[in-house]
Amino acid sequence: MSTFAATWHEPHESVPRPITWGVIGSGSAASRFCTGLVCVPGATLDAVWSRNRKTANSLAEQAESTACENIEDLLRRPIDAVYVSTLPDSHAQYSVAALKAGKHVLCEKPAMLNVEQLVKVLEVARQCNLLFMEAIKSPFYPLYRQIRRHLHEDPIGDVRFVRAGYARADVPATHPSWRLDTGGGGLMGIGVYQAFLAVDWLGEAQSIQAFGRVGRDGVDTFASLQTQHANGLAQLYSGLDLSGPGDAVLVGSEGYAVIYENWWNPLRSTIRYRDGRTIELNEPIVGGGFNYETEHFCELIRLGKTESPVITHEKSKQIARILDRARASLGIAL
Numbered sequence: 589m590s591t592f593a594a595t596w597h598e599p600h601e602s603v604p605r606p607i608t609w610g611v612i613g614s615g616s617a618a619s620r621f622c623t624g625l626v627c628v629p630g631a632t633l634d635a636v637w638s639r640n641r642k643t644a645n646s647l648a649e650q651a652e653s654t655a656c657e658n659i660e661d662l663l664r665r666p667i668d669a670v671y672v673s674t675l676p677d678s679h680a681q682y683s684v685a686a687l688k689a690g691k692h693v694l695c696e697k698p699a700m701l702n703v704e705q706l707v708k709v710l711e712v713a714r715q716c717n718l719l720f721m722e723a724i725k726s727p728f729y730p731l732y733r734q735i736r737r738h739l740h741e742d743p744i745g746d747v748r749f750v751r752a753g754y755a756r757a758d759v760p761a762t763h764p765s766w767r768l769d770t771g772g773g774g775l776m777g778i779g780v781y782q783a784f785l786a787v788d789w790l791g792e793a794q795s796i797q798a799f800g801r802v803g804r805d806g807v808d809t810f811a812s813l814q815t816q817h818a819n820g821l822a823q824l825y826s827g828l829d830l831s832g833p834g835d836a837v838l839v840g841s842e843g844y845a846v847i848y849e850n851w852w853n854p855l856r857s858t859i860r861y862r863d864g865r866t867i868e869l870n871e872p873i874v875g876g877g878f879n880y881e882t883e884h885f886c887e888l889i890r891l892g893k894t895e896s897p898v899i900t901h902e903k904s905k906q907i908a909r910i911l912d913r914a915r916a917s918l919g920i921a922l
């Protein structure tokens with residue numbers, strides 16, 4: 589069986605068992621999650637809780653759901669799963685609370701503030717025998733799956749080099765990216781996707797060099813990484829003070845695949861072969877994009893799994909280690 593087939597569970601039930609959801613947090617990610625949930629077969633939103641009563645009410649109204657008074661009320665409800673969409677400094681606290689209340693957890697990226705915190709939360713998930721997954725959406729998009737499938741059937745050779753990055757200089761001053769205390773910075777915000785891509789194609793990073801700038805607020809405003817992995821090399825960047833394209837390139841001995849910007853919401857790719865062939869892939873999405881990872885998560889619950897074969901716990905740890913080591917190199921406290 590191919591690696592791709594071995595790690596991907598296609599939804600298999602024609603009438604899927606219902607999975608009910610609670611949402612913690614009511615910001616932009618929470619709103620996008622609720623929009624996507626409508627497109628997930630068998631999934632329903634039961635209730636929302638956020639410390640901000642006003643935004644919780646408005647999200648609940650938008651999603652035709654209920655806003656709970658407090659987190660205990662949310663976790664007492666008969667829900668299967670919780671989506672944690674607060675900022676990274678509170679992901680651990682809410683993930684643990686949900687797991688201990690018997691709920692499966694889909695937690696926004698970056699899963700935790702550092703790998704040490706992640707290991708502790710994964711241990712709680714293990715003890716509770718519940719599913720925990722970091723919400724890295726890219727590999728669940730149809731285009732990413734199509735690239736995997738295509739490169740398996742018509743390879744460009746082993747992918748041995750990955751180049752990916754994104755920098756955006758117009759992030760508003762009020763955006764959480766500027767707040768060190770809640771887990772901000774370019775690496776935690778967008779660098780997590782670049783680290784994912786490198787780990788996904790090249791395996792665990794064995795050596796990391798990071799250079800960059802730390803701004804007045806103490807967060808990394810630009811970071812450039814060279815990483816050496818089990819199967820190759822990567823060049824990654826992320827930033828809040830330059831404007832750089834968000835494309836990615838996967839390079840093998842027989843050709844390369846470009847994933848066009850913004851590659852972490854992948855829609856379009858060109859594969860060029862050394863023999864002159866060019867393949868164009870286009871895979872539009874429905875539901876805004878969060879729905880694909882949510883559908884996968886629901887299917888794992890139905891199958892009784894405690895870990896995703898796509899975003900494995902080990903993969904989340906490998907991503908967190910890259911972010912930790914890069915931020916430590918820049919002198920950022922973890």
Ligand SMILES: NC(=O)c1ccc[n+]([C@@H]2O[C@H](COP(=O)([O-])OP(=O)(O)OC[C@H]3O[C@@H](n4cnc5c(N)ncnc54)[C@H](OP(=O)(O)O)[C@@H]3O)[C@@H](O)[C@H]2O)c1
Pocket residue numbers: 613614615616617618638639640643673674675676677678696697698723725764776777
């Ligand atoms: N997958 C994606 O494409 C995607 C896109 C965007 C963001 N994200 C991720 O999603 C997470 C949230 O980002 P966002 O853009 O949605 O941020 P946001 O718009 O600022 O929303 C954050 C939400 O979390 C709440 N919150 C923050 N800290 C909290 C705490 N300690 N306790 C309780 N509630 C707290 C906020 O409440 P207040 O209003 O009271 O502060 C707000 O409701 C981040 O981890 C981010 O990296 C993922």
